[in-house]
Amino acid sequence: MTGKRRPTLMDVAEAAGVSRALVSIVMRDAPGASDATRRRVQEAAQALGYRPDSRARLLRSSRTRLLGVSFSTSQPFHAEIVDAAYAAAQVRGYEIALSAVANGRPESRAVEALLDLGCEALILISPTLGEQELAGYAARIPVVSLLRDDAGESVDSVSSDDHAGIRIAVEHLTSLGHRRIAHVDGGDAVSAAQRRDAFRQEMLARGLEPWNIPGGPYEEAGMEAGKQLRDKRPTAVVAFNDRCALGVMESLRAVGLRVPEDVSVLGYDDSQFARLSYVQLSSISQDAPLLAAAAVERAIDRLEGSGPPAHLVGTPHLVLRQTTAPPSSKSQPNG
Amino acid sequence: MTGKRRPTLMDVAEAAGVSRALVSIVMRDAPGASDATRRRVQEAAQALGYRPDSRARLLRSSRTRLLGVSFSTSQPFHAEIVDAAYAAAQVRGYEIALSAVANGRPESRAVEALLDLGCEALILISPTLGEQELAGYAARIPVVSLLRDDAGESVDSVSSDDHAGIRIAVEHLTSLGHRRIAHVDGGDAVSAAQRRDAFRQEMLARGLEPWNIPGGPYEEAGMEAGKQLRDKRPTAVVAFNDRCALGVMESLRAVGLRVPEDVSVLGYDDSQFARLSYVQLSSISQDAPLLAAAAVERAIDRLEGSGPPAHLVGTPHLVLRQTTAPPSSKSQPNG
DNA sequence: TGGATTCACTAGAACGATCTAGCCATCTGA
DNA sequence: TCAGATGGCTAGATCGTTCTAGTGAATCCA
Known part of the structure; x- marks a missing residue:
C-alpha cells in the first residue's frame, strides 16, 4: 500500500558516493563541502525524492528552530494572527508548530503538546492560564503572551495600547x-x-x-x-x-x-x-498581524540571547x- | 535561564532503580512489568516531572499515531472542524498535528510539513490541490478529503450531500x-x-x-x-x-x-x-463537526487496515x- | 623546506525513545 | 528430577538525523 519506505540520508549518501555526514552538510547548506560535490549530492537527493525527516532532525539538533503557537478554534481572529506568524517566522528561518485550544482540550494540553514537540519558545495568543502556570512554563523556555499584557513579569508580552x-x-x-x-x-x-x-x-x-x-x-x-x-x-x-x-x-x-x-x-x-x-x-485596528510579527521577533530575540522578558506595546490606528x-x-x- | 534539561527515560530509570526499557514499558502501559514496579516507576516519573519526548518516540516507533490535518486560516469555518477532529482523534487514541494553509504558504507546503512530522494519514479540509498531486500523496499514506468529493479515486472523501x-x-x-x-x-x-x-x-x-x-x-x-x-x-x-x-x-x-x-x-x-x-x-447545516469525526474515523480505519478508499456522504439538516x-x-x- | 593553517571529507558517537533477543528465576507436569 | 513454559526484567541495536573529532591533502608563509 505505502510503496517503499521513504529514502534516508544513507540512501542519498550511497547514491552520491559520499558519507552521510556530507549529505547532511549539503542539505543544511552548512559550510564544508565543495561546489561540485554539493551539486552531485543535490542531484542524488532530488532523484530519490529525499526529504529530511524532521523528527530525527529535531531530536538530534539542540536547536530545533521551532516556535510553538497556541490558538483558540473559537476565535476566528486568531487565525489571522497565525497567518501572520507563519510569514514572520519564515523570514527568520524558523518553523511554526500549531496547537489548538479546543472544546475539551484546555490550554495546558495545547501548551504541553508544543513542549513535547520540542519547541524552543512559545507564543500564546490571549492566554487564559494563570500567572503561576505561565511562570512555570517560562522557567523552561521563553514564553510570549500575545494580546494580553498582564500575564506576569516572567513572560514577554506583545499587546496593543x-x-x-x-x-x-x-x-x-x-x-x-x-x-x-x-x-x-x-x-x-x-x-x-x-x-x-x-x-x-x-x-x-x-x-x-x-x-x-x-x-x-x-x-x-x-x-x-x-x-x-x-x-x-x-x-x-x-x-x-x-x-x-x-x-x-x-x-x-x-x-x-x-x-x-x-x-x-x-x-x-x-x-x-x-x-x-x-x-x-x-473601527480601531490593533493590527494583529503586526503584533503577531512582533511576537515572533520577540520570541526569536529571546532565543538568540537578548536580555530579560520585555513588554512591547503596539499603537492601534483608525480604519x-x-x-x-x-x-x-x-x-x-x-x- | 532554561533551568536544567528535561528529564529522560534514563533519569527515571536511575531514580527507580530499573532499566530504561522497563520504564518505557510502564510509560506505554505495555505488558511486561509487575504491578509493584509499575507503581514505583510511575512515582519516580511523577517526581521528576518526566514527559516522554514525542520526537524521539515518533522517530523510533513505526506507528506514530499521528494524524495530520491541514486547514485554511482564511476559513473561520475550518476552525470548527479542527475542534471536532481533536475530539474524535482523542477517543481513538490518536494525536493530531496541525498545519495551516496561509498567506504565502500554499497547501503543498502545509501537507509536506505534516509528512515531515511523520503523520500516518492526512485529513485535508476542502483541498484545492489537483487530483494528480493528491494521488501522489495518497500513494504514500492514506489521504482523506473533507468537504470535497471530487478529489479523485485514490483518496478517501467525506463530504455532504x-x-x-x-x-x-x-x-x-x-x-x-x-x-x-x-x-x-x-x-x-x-x-x-x-x-x-x-x-x-x-x-x-x-x-x-x-x-x-x-x-x-x-x-x-x-x-x-x-x-x-x-x-x-x-x-x-x-x-x-x-x-x-x-x-x-x-x-x-x-x-x-x-x-x-x-x-x-x-x-x-x-x-x-x-x-x-x-x-x-x-440555514442548512452540513454538520461539519460530524463530518470531521467521520473523516478521522475513516483515516484511522484505513490505517488499521480496511480496504480501498471509500467515499462517505453525510446528510445535511435544517436549522x-x-x-x-x-x-x-x-x-x-x-x- | 617544513610547520601551521585551511579545506573537503569521514567515522562514530550522540539524541531519547522503542524493539528484539535473551537471561534468570519460578512454576508446571510427567 | 528435569525439560519446557512463563513472567519479570535488561542489554544492546535501532530509528534518521546532527555533531565532534579527526584524517589526509593542498596551500600558505617565513
Missing part, C-alpha cells in the same frame, strides 16, 4: 464635531476596564462628559445597551469591539435611526465583521469606513 | 406554502453547480418553476443578486450559503422589504454568521431560526 486606541477614537469623533459621545463598554471582558478608563480620561481631558454604558463583547450586549441610547441620544458611540458595535447599530436601526446620519458608530478590532461589505464599520460622519445639524441640540 | 441539502431547503419552503422560490447560486464556487442542479430538479419535481439567479459565495454577490429580486419578487429565496444570504437580506432591506414577513430567506452552512443573534438566519415563515397573503398573487 488600549488607551491610545480609545484616544484615537475620541479624537476622531470630536474632530468630526461630536460632543455627546457614549461608550458601550465590554463588561468584564479582557481589556474592557482599560478602555473604559481611557474613555473617561480622554473625554474629561476635552471638557466633555464621559458617558459610559455597560455592555459586553458580543452583539447581544450591544443591542441591550443600544436600547438605553434611544431616550437620551448621543451623536456618536464608541463600542467596546466590532461585534458590540453591530449590536448597537442593529438596535438603533430597529427604532428607525440611521448610521451615520443620525448616530455615528465606531467599532474596535477591525475584525472581519467590520469589513463585511454591507457593514463597512469604521475609516462608512459608519462615522459629522453630526447632523438637527441632532445637535445646541452649538 | 448537496442534493439532499437543497431538497430539504425546497421541502421546508414549499411546506410553508411558498411556490415562487428563487435560488441565488454560488457562481463557480465549490459545490455551486451541484446545488444549482439540485434546486432545478427539486423544483421541477414539485411542478414549480426553477428560478435561478447568478450569485457567489460572499455578501457582495448576494446583494447584487438581491437587486434582481425587487421587480419580479419571489416569496422565498434559497441562497448558496449564509454570507450570500446576508447580502440578499441586506439588499431586500434596502428597499424596505422585511424578512421573513415579505420574503423568506434560507442560508446554507449554518455558519457563525447565521448564528449571530441579530441575524438568526435559518430553523427566524428568517423563514409562511408567505404573507398579500405577497401571494394567486393560489
Whole structure:
C-alpha cells in the first residue's frame, strides 16, 4: 500500500558516493563541502525524492528552530494572527508548530503538546492560564503572551495600547464635531476596564462628559445597551469591539435611526465583521498581524540571547469606513 | 535561564532503580512489568516531572499515531472542524498535528510539513490541490478529503450531500406554502453547480418553476443578486450559503422589504454568521463537526487496515431560526 | 623546506525513545 | 528430577538525523 519506505540520508549518501555526514552538510547548506560535490549530492537527493525527516532532525539538533503557537478554534481572529506568524517566522528561518485550544482540550494540553514537540519558545495568543502556570512554563523556555499584557513579569508580552486606541477614537469623533459621545463598554471582558478608563480620561481631558454604558463583547450586549441610547441620544458611540458595535447599530436601526446620519458608530478590532461589505464599520485596528510579527521577533530575540522578558506595546490606528460622519445639524441640540 | 534539561527515560530509570526499557514499558502501559514496579516507576516519573519526548518516540516507533490535518486560516469555518477532529482523534487514541494553509504558504507546503512530522494519514479540509498531486500523496499514506468529493479515486472523501441539502431547503419552503422560490447560486464556487442542479430538479419535481439567479459565495454577490429580486419578487429565496444570504437580506432591506414577513430567506452552512443573534438566519447545516469525526474515523480505519478508499456522504439538516415563515397573503398573487 | 593553517571529507558517537533477543528465576507436569 | 513454559526484567541495536573529532591533502608563509 505505502510503496517503499521513504529514502534516508544513507540512501542519498550511497547514491552520491559520499558519507552521510556530507549529505547532511549539503542539505543544511552548512559550510564544508565543495561546489561540485554539493551539486552531485543535490542531484542524488532530488532523484530519490529525499526529504529530511524532521523528527530525527529535531531530536538530534539542540536547536530545533521551532516556535510553538497556541490558538483558540473559537476565535476566528486568531487565525489571522497565525497567518501572520507563519510569514514572520519564515523570514527568520524558523518553523511554526500549531496547537489548538479546543472544546475539551484546555490550554495546558495545547501548551504541553508544543513542549513535547520540542519547541524552543512559545507564543500564546490571549492566554487564559494563570500567572503561576505561565511562570512555570517560562522557567523552561521563553514564553510570549500575545494580546494580553498582564500575564506576569516572567513572560514577554506583545499587546496593543488600549488607551491610545480609545484616544484615537475620541479624537476622531470630536474632530468630526461630536460632543455627546457614549461608550458601550465590554463588561468584564479582557481589556474592557482599560478602555473604559481611557474613555473617561480622554473625554474629561476635552471638557466633555464621559458617558459610559455597560455592555459586553458580543452583539447581544450591544443591542441591550443600544436600547438605553434611544431616550437620551448621543451623536456618536464608541463600542467596546466590532461585534458590540453591530449590536448597537442593529438596535438603533430597529427604532428607525440611521448610521451615520443620525448616530455615528465606531467599532474596535477591525475584525472581519467590520469589513463585511454591507457593514463597512469604521473601527480601531490593533493590527494583529503586526503584533503577531512582533511576537515572533520577540520570541526569536529571546532565543538568540537578548536580555530579560520585555513588554512591547503596539499603537492601534483608525480604519475609516462608512459608519462615522459629522453630526447632523438637527441632532445637535445646541452649538 | 532554561533551568536544567528535561528529564529522560534514563533519569527515571536511575531514580527507580530499573532499566530504561522497563520504564518505557510502564510509560506505554505495555505488558511486561509487575504491578509493584509499575507503581514505583510511575512515582519516580511523577517526581521528576518526566514527559516522554514525542520526537524521539515518533522517530523510533513505526506507528506514530499521528494524524495530520491541514486547514485554511482564511476559513473561520475550518476552525470548527479542527475542534471536532481533536475530539474524535482523542477517543481513538490518536494525536493530531496541525498545519495551516496561509498567506504565502500554499497547501503543498502545509501537507509536506505534516509528512515531515511523520503523520500516518492526512485529513485535508476542502483541498484545492489537483487530483494528480493528491494521488501522489495518497500513494504514500492514506489521504482523506473533507468537504470535497471530487478529489479523485485514490483518496478517501467525506463530504455532504448537496442534493439532499437543497431538497430539504425546497421541502421546508414549499411546506410553508411558498411556490415562487428563487435560488441565488454560488457562481463557480465549490459545490455551486451541484446545488444549482439540485434546486432545478427539486423544483421541477414539485411542478414549480426553477428560478435561478447568478450569485457567489460572499455578501457582495448576494446583494447584487438581491437587486434582481425587487421587480419580479419571489416569496422565498434559497441562497448558496449564509454570507450570500446576508447580502440578499441586506439588499431586500434596502428597499424596505422585511424578512421573513415579505420574503423568506434560507442560508446554507449554518455558519457563525447565521448564528449571530441579530441575524438568526435559518440555514442548512452540513454538520461539519460530524463530518470531521467521520473523516478521522475513516483515516484511522484505513490505517488499521480496511480496504480501498471509500467515499462517505453525510446528510445535511435544517436549522430553523427566524428568517423563514409562511408567505404573507398579500405577497401571494394567486393560489 | 617544513610547520601551521585551511579545506573537503569521514567515522562514530550522540539524541531519547522503542524493539528484539535473551537471561534468570519460578512454576508446571510427567 | 528435569525439560519446557512463563513472567519479570535488561542489554544492546535501532530509528534518521546532527555533531565532534579527526584524517589526509593542498596551500600558505617565513
